[in-house]
Amino acid sequence: MRRIYEDAAYRTPQSYWWRDTAPPALQPQLDGDHRTEVAIIGGGFTGLNAALVLEKAGVDTTVIDAEQPGWGASGRNGGFCCLGGSKLGSALLAHRFGNDQRVEWHKAERAAVDHVDALLSDNQIDVDRHSDGETLLAHTPKAMREIRKSSDATAATYGVTPDIIPAEELRQRGLGGKFHGGITLPIGFALNPAKYHAGLARTAGAAGVRLFGQTPAQSITRTGSTWRVTTPTGTITADKVVLATNGYSSEDVPEWLRARYLPVQSSIIVTRPITEDEQMRQGWTSLQMCYDSRILLHYFRLMPDGRFLFGMRGGLRATTSAEAALSQKIRTDFHALFPEWRDVEITHEWSGLVCLMRRLTPFAGPVPDQPGLFAAMGYHGNGVAMGSYLGARLAETMLERPSSGAFPAFLSAPPARFPLGSLRRLLLAPAYTAATLFDR
Ligand SMILES: Cc1cc2nc3c(=O)[nH]c(=O)nc-3n(C[C@H](O)[C@H](O)[C@H](O)COP(=O)(O)OP(=O)(O)OC[C@H]3O[C@@H](n4cnc5c(N)ncnc54)[C@H](O)[C@@H]3O)c2cc1C
Numbered sequence: 001m002r003r004i005y006e007d008a009a010y011r012t013p014q015s016y017w018w019r020d021t022a023p024p025a026l027q028p029q030l031d032g033d034h035r036t037e038v039a040i041i042g043g044g045f046t047g048l049n050a051a052l053v054l055e056k057a058g059v060d061t062t063v064i065d066a067e068q069p070g071w072g073a074s075g076r077n078g079g080f081c082c083l084g085g086s087k088l089g090s091a092l093l094a095h096r097f098g099n100d101q102r103v104e105w106h107k108a109e110r111a112a113v114d115h116v117d118a119l120l121s122d123n124q125i126d127v128d129r130h131s132d133g134e135t136l137l138a139h140t141p142k143a144m145r146e147i148r149k150s151s152d153a154t155a156a157t158y159g160v161t162p163d164i165i166p167a168e169e170l171r172q173r174g175l176g177g178k179f180h181g182g183i184t185l186p187i188g189f190a191l192n193p194a195k196y197h198a199g200l201a202r203t204a205g206a207a208g209v210r211l212f213g214q215t216p217a218q219s220i221t222r223t224g225s226t227w228r229v230t231t232p233t234g235t236i237t238a239d240k241v242v243l244a245t246n247g248y249s250s251e252d253v254p255e256w257l258r259a260r261y262l263p264v265q266s267s268i269i270v271t272r273p274i275t276e277d278e279q280m281r282q283g284w285t286s287l288q289m290c291y292d293s294r295i296l297l298h299y300f301r302l303m304p305d306g307r308f309l310f311g312m313r314g315g316l317r318a319t320t321s322a323e324a325a326l327s328q329k330i331r332t333d334f335h336a337l338f339p340e341w342r343d344v345e346i347t348h349e350w351s352g353l354v355c356l357m358r359r360l361t362p363f364a365g366p367v368p369d370q371p372g373l374f375a376a377m378g379y380h381g382n383g384v385a386m387g388s389y390l391g392a393r394l395a396e397t398m399l400e401r402p403s404s405g406a407f408p409a410f411l412s413a414p415p416a417r418f419p420l421g422s423l424r425r426l427l428l429a430p431a432y433t434a435a436t437l438f439d440r
Helices: 017-021 045-056 090-097 099-122 141-158 193-207 276-282 320-337 383-398 421-438
Strands: 032-041 061-064 134-137 163-166 181-185 210-212 219-223 226-231 234-243 262-271 289-292 299-302 308-313 346-356 363-366 373-377
Touching: 017 193, 017 346, 032 045, 032 226, 045 061, 045 193, 045 373, 045 383, 061 234, 090 099, 099 141, 099 193, 099 383, 141 163, 141 181, 193 210, 234 383, 262 320, 262 421, 308 320, 320 346, 363 383, 373 383
Parallel strands: 032 061, 032 234, 061 210, 134 289, 234 373
Antiparallel strands: 134 181, 163 181, 219 226, 226 234, 262 308, 262 346, 289 299, 299 308, 363 373
């Protein structure tokens, strides 16, 4: 597998909180030659959701993961099950794809949250759920003015009544940090992603999906009317193959993927449980999941056990010095926003890869000119809900069934290649610099 970051970006993080709460069930390595109707490469939310729909429709489905299912972003994200998935705002969506498609996209965002909600309740998956919707906090007075100005449009877009929180009310709502007001949309909730993934893997396994770990696809080739997936310890012959590798994709498995995705690092710290006294001192007692209004945003939430999770974009490189600088930066930002918690011990810290697409919208559809090859990826850092949802929608496409939820047509348009080939992450440097200036 040829990948575009340094090796360290593809190593298992040393400490990540979720693994302590829900150790993954280890799946066996594929051994020998197997036959299946659909082979899914990548065992995260996308792959497992696709697998579940396929298997329930009576299609024999096999999922392989290079590490273990859930090892990628799905097992180590912030657990915000929320709106999002594209980096295009409403105006640009309408401009590029037309107003009907924009409306369909926003329906899909809502449907994605409902999809996960239903999966959890239908399969009795306990995920330490909390937070009523999601709160956006203004990092400047100007940002708060913008939030107020756009609140009617936001309400119309999602068909909900947002709750605008003036600056002076933040503390009494338990949201006392360095913010200038905020807005809550009553859509979404927070979950423990490892518990969601483990529950999903159990459900898929019980439905008949075969799951394999430590099984990297080394090549995916078409031979006659079938596909052949080669791994170090065996092969899979399949009628159809799904690429569900998102930010952990490689340039050569298969070659079609080359430069069509851009992995970006995102980083998280988690503190020890913060005592009630410490919470009161900061004025932050709410279990609401929040993010701030910066372009390079921070996302954070107090979890039910009192630990605080704080995340932000990661570094451009995965070298020891870049990681040390990032580790310093995330602490600096955390302490600037929550100064009373400067001395609270940070017990866990890790990074992972999210995935951008050149058009800034996800892709879920057939790979052109390669009959039987499909892919779903590119959720722009918001794939807990959207990755789950598009995995399921992709499976319906493969079954040639009408979509059972909103599924705008532009999502199936083949993704364009980024410029600069394997050096394309260099594109992020000027974007980060501009965003940093804008965010001041
Ligand atoms: C730090 C961090 C925080 C985030 N926070 C949030 C959040 O709060 N809310 C939100 O909505 N989203 C969040 N995201 C994004 C979200 O986690 C992802 O969009 C989502 O998990 C993607 O799921 P996936 O199944 O498509 O990919 P992944 O979960 O990344 O899975 C891809 C899998 O493919 C496997 N793979 C790759 N190549 C091969 C191969 N050749 N053969 C076999 N297997 C292969 C990998 O081992 C990996 O397990 C976050 C991501 C990160 C990294």
